[in-house]
Amino acid sequence: MIAAASAPALFLLSVGASALGGALGMASGIFIVPLLTMVAGIDVHLAIGASIVSVIACSCGSAAPFLNERLTNVRLAIVLETATTLGAASGVLLAGLIPVPALYAAFAAVLLVSAWQMLTRRREGAVISADAPRDGWTGRLDAVYPDRNLGHEIPYQVQRLPMGLSLMYGAGLLSALLGIGSGVLKIPAMDAALRLPIKVSSATSNFMIGVTAAASAGAYFIRGAVAPEIAGPVALGSVVGALLGARLLVFVAPARLRIVFVAVLLVLAAWMGLAAAGVRGGM
């Protein structure tokens, strides 16, 4: 089946998936595995191997502006990465044991949750502002971020770290198991548990995704699940697509794009759900 998908086709498929995701600030990883397995007919483990490499590429490739604008909280990131990488290690061990239909079912569930998240907009929660620096270890995770609209810096405090760490463990596990960036779990963890400002949580989550993915990518690489003829064009296409996606926003109304995005997620969820139930229809 792999021969049916040529490198240019995989490249274009990834550009499209990543441009659509990138235009809405979402990682493309969520589209890559369903497209590779259902459309290109690639083995699910090879698809996950290719996707996890493209997730690293997108995370690292887009990190610089967030870091330069001081939106990324690097101290908080390294603390949370202990949980995401541990989760990824568990995911790597589980990946070999979980039957393929169960993987498809898990993927269908993640796609549905993502569609739901797309429909319910993220709202700025009650961010705890830090007037005075807190004492102790967690106080050093607090930071300030520049708000362009207000024109000054806004201090914030990190709340409920243990709950955030547990959710991050789950995010790492899903990332390794399904070859995704796992924003589905990272973003609620950062918004709801840690109570971070939206821009800070997006930037910090994006920064962490690369390290989380690297914790499983190395193992998949040694296992032989990272095939250069698939992972190469997919990684390159995802980076190009992410760049295009950011520019696409200028030309397309976000509301319309959101509808397209949700529709694609639902179709893929149904398709993966059917595949999990044993009804496999290729294109």
Added chain:
Amino acid sequence: MAASTLDRLNVGLARLLALGTWTSCAVIAVGMASAPLGLGQPWGGAHVILSGIVVLIALPTIRVTMMALWFLWNGERDFALIAALVLAIILASTLIGAGAA
């Protein structure tokens, strides 16, 4: 900790990640472009693409190493230790995961 010191870390990490991504993407692109030309080793085909992928997979680990050294250099031993722990988990995940297959 002075904000300007942390800023320097941010700028350094931004440079590392951007440079690493572009280098690996360029290598992958060369590998892909050379395949139809029928170029043999060492300039063509799968193993050029594979070396680009290796750079990509190594990049986040290099980033964590850079953070560990920066924290150590600035006397923040606890954060240096946390970064070292992340490195150890990545290494363990890679080795155990590869062995379990």
